[in-house]
Amino acid sequence: MGIHSHANLFAPPTTSADGRRNLVGMSKEMLAREMAALGEKPFRAKQLWRWIYKNGVTEFAAMTDLAKPLRDTLDKAYVIERPTIAHAQESADGTRKWLLRLADGHEVETVHIPEDDRGALCVSSQVGCTLTCRFCHTGTQRLVRNLEPAEIIGQAMLARDQLGEWALPHEDRLFTNIVMMGMGEPLYNYENVAAALKIVMDGEGFSLSRRRITLSTSGVVPMMQRCGEELNVNLAVSLHAVTDELRDELVPLNRKYPLAMLLDACRSYPGANNARRITFEYVMLKGVNDSDADARALVRLLRDIPAKVNLIPFNPWPGSGYETSSKRRIDAFGAIVMDAGYSSPVRTPRGRDIAAACGQLKSESQRLPARERLAVA
Numbered sequence: 001m002g003i004h005s006h007a008n009l010f011a012p013p014t015t016s017a018d019g020r021r022n023l024v025g026m027s028k029e030m031l032a033r034e035m036a037a038l039g040e041k042p043f044r045a046k047q048l049w050r051w052i053y054k055n056g057v058t059e060f061a062a063m064t065d066l067a068k069p070l071r072d073t074l075d076k077a078y079v080i081e082r083p084t085i086a087h088a089q090e091s092a093d094g095t096r097k098w099l100l101r102l103a104d105g106h107e108v109e110t111v112h113i114p115e116d117d118r119g120a121l122c123v124s125s126q127v128g129c130t131l132t133c134r135f136c137h138t139g140t141q142r143l144v145r146n147l148e149p150a151e152i153i154g155q156a157m158l159a160r161d162q163l164g165e166w167a168l169p170h171e172d173r174l175f176t177n178i179v180m181m182g183m184g185e186p187l188y189n190y191e192n193v194a195a196a197l198k199i200v201m202d203g204e205g206f207s208l209s210r211r212r213i214t215l216s217t218s219g220v221v222p223m224m225q226r227c228g229e230e231l232n233v234n235l236a237v238s239l240h241a242v243t244d245e246l247r248d249e250l251v252p253l254n255r256k257y258p259l260a261m262l263l264d265a266c267r268s269y270p271g272a273n274n275a276r277r278i279t280f281e282y283v284m285l286k287g288v289n290d291s292d293a294d295a296r297a298l299v300r301l302l303r304d305i306p307a308k309v310n311l312i313p314f315n316p317w318p319g320s321g322y323e324t325s326s327k328r329r330i331d332a333f334g335a336i337v338m339d340a341g342y343s344s345p346v347r348t349p350r351g352r353d354i355a356a357a358c359g360q361l362k363s364e365s366q367r368l369p370a371r372e373r374l375a376v377a
């Protein structure tokens, strides 16, 4: 535990197999510097930016407002690359999961969850996770490294490709939101996540508003303030327990940043107000954290915080040792929270049949042998 957000574990190449560099993931400023080095005027960088992030093109040949010699020069030096799809699955409920292979062979998962007239993309921030929340499958994965900005924004670009939405008007799209709730702890890879989200939010490119982005953290207190100041995205906090004793066990990071500290950081999260509440995620574990007394204690903890509560039925995985609370229990718990004035929707599990639901993500190639898995659980 405790890998710092700057740790760069096994940094992968940002170049393609043939040595050309990937333009995806470069900030606007970096792209401008690249163009300046080629002797091009600053507006060329702007044109490129729009082709890459607004139109989603992957070939320089398609950039019709650039002169042919420049397109050739660019093609010799650069690529516009996404991670490759190792495996794609679609759930009976329309949820899609892509297992992505990265340049160094590591794998991560991205999930698209469509609704009637919108939809969220659940994006990963790390290969695996260094934290070991007891109920989370990702936490049992051994191999961990931070994703590069290109690998994070690449997930969003690949989803746009797969959904065929680049040319659609915004109101017709089914990928309208991003939730940083895939594999990994985003605030342990803050720099790269921030770089990717700044690209996503840029109005001349991918153009997703910060109001449509939610970052979920298990409670990396020292990074929360900065995240709010610099990115100002919606915050979700994985609470899951109302006493330090239980949270120490379920979310071991609590031993470092206990509840009082975490809730203080929430109280001072920049941009949190009654119009823009912090979401508290609470996984419902049968007989563990789901009593009426827990619900009442939760309400007391959240006093003075502009909060809403998201109740997540536990999604089982082999060897987890936990069960999902009954629907009746979840409803009773939710009613107490709601009576206290907090909205408390129950998150409908999506894509369970393809193991795409919260906490089920884990790359195939890195599953532990059953014996070790039991030891971890």
Ligand code: SAH
Residues within 6 Å of the ligand: 133, 135, 136, 137, 180, 181, 182, 183, 184, 185, 186, 216, 217, 218, 237, 238, 281, 283, 312, 313, 314, 315, 316, 317, 358, 359, 360
């Ligand atoms: N690392 C971050 C974001 C990824 S996890 C975090 O922990 O917040 C996204 C959400 O799924 C978290 O709230 C997490 O606690 C929850 N989760 C993990 N395992 C789960 C499971 N088996 N069933 C339901 N929710 C789970």
Ligand code: SF4
Residues within 6 Å of the ligand: 129, 130, 131, 132, 133, 136, 137, 138, 139, 182, 183, 184, 185, 218, 238
């Ligand atoms: Fe990591 Fe989040 Fe899973 Fe905990 S719940 S192990 S922080 S991905």
